[in-house]
Amino acid sequence: xxxxxxxxxxPSGPLHLGxxxxxxxxxxxxxxxxxxxxxxxxxxxxxxxxxxxxxxQLADLAAIGLxxxxxxxxxxxxxxxxxxxxARLDTYPCFCTRAEIREAASAPxxxxxxxxxxxxxxxxxxxxxxxxxxRRPALRLRAPAGLRAGFVDRVLGPFDGPVDDLVVxxxxxxxxxxxxxxxxxxxxxxxEVVRGADLIDATPGQLHxxxxxxxxxxAHAHVPLVLAPDGAxxxxxxxAVTLADRAAAxxxxxxxxxxxxxxxxLPRDLAAACATFDPSALPSESTVLTPEAIR
Numbered sequence: 001x002x003x004x005x006x007x008x009x010x011p012s013g014p015l016h017l018g019x020x021x022x023x024x025x026x027x028x029x030x031x032x033x034x035x036x037x038x039x040x041x042x043x044x045x046x047x048x049x050x051x052x053x054x055x056x057q058l059a060d061l062a063a064i065g066l067x068x069x070x071x072x073x074x075x076x077x078x079x080x081x082x083x084x085x086x087a088r089l090d091t092y093p094c095f096c097t098r099a100e101i102r103e104a105a106s107a108p109x110x111x112x113x114x115x116x117x118x119x120x121x122x123x124x125x126x127x128x129x130x131x132x133x134x135r136r137p138a139l140r141l142r143a144p145a146g147l148r149a150g151f152v153d154r155v156l157g158p159f160d161g162p163v164d165d166l167v168v169x170x171x172x173x174x175x176x177x178x179x180x181x182x183x184x185x186x187x188x189x190x191x192e193v194v195r196g197a198d199l200i201d202a203t204p205g206q207l208h209x210x211x212x213x214x215x216x217x218x219a220h221a222h223v224p225l226v227l228a229p230d231g232a233x234x235x236x237x238x239x240a241v242t243l244a245d246r247a248a249a250x251x252x253x254x255x256x257x258x259x260x261x262x263x264x265x266l267p268r269d270l271a272a273a274c275a276t277f278d279p280s281a282l283p284s285e286s287t288v289l290t291p292e293a294i295r
Contacts, residue, residue: 003191005030093137
């Protein structure tokens with residue numbers, strides 16, 4: 001039996017066509033290899049997550065013909081696993097705000113997109129001072145300076161990226177996404193992570209977390225995105241971007257699925273797509289959403 005695959009949406013709103021195509025591809029990667037396919041709800045953002053969004057997302061997945069194995073897992077119910085993993089890590093408190101990190105990265109010689117290490121070597125007195133000011137710290141994983149983590153992506157090919165001091169617990173006490181996703185994938189036996197190409201830059205840090213925690217690294221496939229005509233990620237302002245939108249225009253879920261499959265060169269029938277699925281034949285370029293692109 002092949003390692004498990006998964007799809008892990010965040011229930012902060014309805015799935016758009018790009019999300020649905022990624023879900024289709026994740027399902028095809030797993031099912032074509034004879035693997036189990038799991039669904040995990042990544043609901044750590046409690047301010048935006050809603051039960052009604054989760055229900056709607058699961059209904060949309062079923063509507064386009066996707067099935068999954070076992071019960072749906074929710075990150076909000078797995079804090080004990082995350083706490084146990086964090087306890088094994090070499091961490092330090094970080095009091096920096098996002099604005100402070102952006103400012104440091106924009107300074108001369110600042111590493112764009114990387115944490116500059118501001119709080120890494122604070123003294124006990126300096127930490128106490130920040131706490132007295134009412135600043136609540138996050139926890140960061142201490143990583144070796146200059147560390148990089150490379151891997152071969154099954155769609156995009158070789159990739160090598162920097163690893164910095166990742167946040168593993170947010171300043172509200174909740175496990176950070178990068179920590180939770182690594183722990184969940186290991187706990188659920190995920191052998192291949194299929195997700196959008198926009199998340200590839202996060203992968204080196206997550207692989208480093210796997211190494212530190214002694215977890216086997218999963219394989220990765222970062223699949224092409226569906227973009228709006230203006231080149232931006234899909235959003236409500238771009239019009240008919242959800243299954244409900246398409247239904248209101250008289251388009252069935254089966255027709256939407258067929259168009260999404262065709263947009264990456266796959267047969268329009270889901271069973272035929274699964275029988276002939278070849279990951280190496282997937283395009284690496286994004287699809288721009290036009291009336292013709294997914295019909």
